[in-house]
Amino acid sequence: MNLLESLRYLAALEQHRHFGRAAQACHITQPALSNALRALERDLGVTIVRRGRQYEGLTPEGEVALAHAHRLLREAESLRQHLASRVDAPSGGLLIGAVPTAVPIATRFAARLQARHPGLRPVVRSLASHEIEDGLDTLALDIGLGFSDRQEVSARALSVLPQYEEHCFLLCRADGAAAPFAFGPPIAWREAAELPLVLLTPDMHHRALVDRAFAESGALPEPALQTNSVLALWVAVLEGGHAAVLPGAVVDAARGQAGLVARPLHTPVLRTPVALLSHTTAPPTPAQQAALAMAAEPEWRLHAAAHSGALAIAA
Numbered sequence: 001m002n003l004l005e006s007l008r009y010l011a012a013l014e015q016h017r018h019f020g021r022a023a024q025a026c027h028i029t030q031p032a033l034s035n036a037l038r039a040l041e042r043d044l045g046v047t048i049v050r051r052g053r054q055y056e057g058l059t060p061e062g063e064v065a066l067a068h069a070h071r072l073l074r075e076a077e078s079l080r081q082h083l084a085s086r087v088d089a090p091s092g093g094l095l096i097g098a099v100p101t102a103v104p105i106a107t108r109f110a111a112r113l114q115a116r117h118p119g120l121r122p123v124v125r126s127l128a129s130h131e132i133e134d135g136l137d138t139l140a141l142d143i144g145l146g147f148s149d150r151q152e153v154s155a156r157a158l159s160v161l162p163q164y165e166e167h168c169f170l171l172c173r174a175d176g177a178a179a180p181f182a183f184g185p186p187i188a189w190r191e192a193a194e195l196p197l198v199l200l201t202p203d204m205h206h207r208a209l210v211d212r213a214f215a216e217s218g219a220l221p222e223p224a225l226q227t228n229s230v231l232a233l234w235v236a237v238l239e240g241g242h243a244a245v246l247p248g249a250v251v252d253a254a255r256g257q258a259g260l261v262a263r264p265l266h267t268p269v270l271r272t273p274v275a276l277l278s279h280t281t282a283p284p285t286p287a288q289q290a291a292l293a294m295a296a297e298p299e300w301r302l303h304a305a306a307h308s309g310a311l312a313i314a315a
Helices: 002-014 019-025 030-044 060-084 101-115 129-137 153-156 205-216 230-240 248-253 286-295 298-306 310-314
Strands: 049-051 055-058 094-097 119-125 141-149 159-173 197-200 223-229 243-247 260-266 269-280
Touching: 002 019, 002 030, 002 060, 019 030, 030 060, 055 060, 055 248, 055 286, 060 119, 060 286, 094 101, 094 129, 094 286, 101 119, 101 141, 101 159, 101 230, 101 243, 101 286, 101 298, 129 141, 129 153, 129 243, 129 269, 159 230, 159 286, 159 298, 159 310, 197 230, 223 230, 223 298, 230 243, 230 248, 243 248, 269 286, 286 298
Parallel strands: 094 119, 094 141, 197 223, 197 243
Antiparallel strands: 049 055, 141 269, 159 243, 159 260, 159 269
C-alpha cells in the first residue's frame, strides 16, 4: 500500500465529501479510491470512514488520521519543493483559500505570483472564514485571504499580513442599459434599505457585517433575494433590477459591464480589514515563502487597494 497516496485520497474525500467527486479529483476510479481507503483501514486496524448509501463523514479515528494526513502530505510537498526549487525559482503547488468577497483579489495575487515564478502552481479556492481558519490550523491550506478582525484569527495565533480594507458599495442598474459602468454619488445605508435588495445569506461573514451596518443606520431591510454566491448578486442586479450590497473587489471586477452604477455606502462607513493569513506551526515551503514575500511588497498592496474600491471612495 502506498501510504501517502491513500492519505491523499482520504484528504480528498473529506474535502469533496463524496466518493465519486473525490475519485475524480484524484484522477482514479471510485472503486480504486474505495479499495485504497479500505486497505488503509486494514493497515491501521480501525474504521476511519463512515459508510452508508453515501459518504457520511469520518469516525473519531478517521479525524485523527486526517489530521496526520494533512501534516504528512504537507511535509512530502515541502520536501519535493525544496528539492525542485532554487532560491530565485520556487517550484510546486500553493493552495490559497479566500473568502468569497476577496476571491477577485486572491486571483489577481495568484496570477501575478505565477507570472513572476512560472514554476509555481497556485490554486484559489473560495471558502468560508471558518474553513480558511480550520484549513490553516490543520495545514490543509498554505495561505488564506480573509478577515483579520475575526476573534477566531487571534485565538488561533495565525500570522496576519494586512493587505487592504474592504469597502461596501450599492450596485444597481443605470438609467440606460447601454450606459457605461460608473461610480455614482454616495448613498446612506438607511436609504439603500428601501430598495429591493439581494444580499448574501446570513451564514456568510460579509452578511453579518452588512446587517450590522443596516442596524446601526436604524434600518432592518427584508431582502428580496438571498444567495451564498457573490457572482449571483451581480447577476441578480443585471437580470432582475435588484440592488446588491457588494465589496469593492467584486465591484471592480464588474467595471467592464455596461448599465451598472456603483455607489459608496455611508453612515456608517464600513471598512473591513483583509489580510493574508498563514499558519505558524511549520516552516514555510518555497512556494509559501514566495507568496509571503510578494504579499509584503508595497507595490502589490497598492495594486490590491486600487482594485478594492479604495480609489472610488477617495474620489
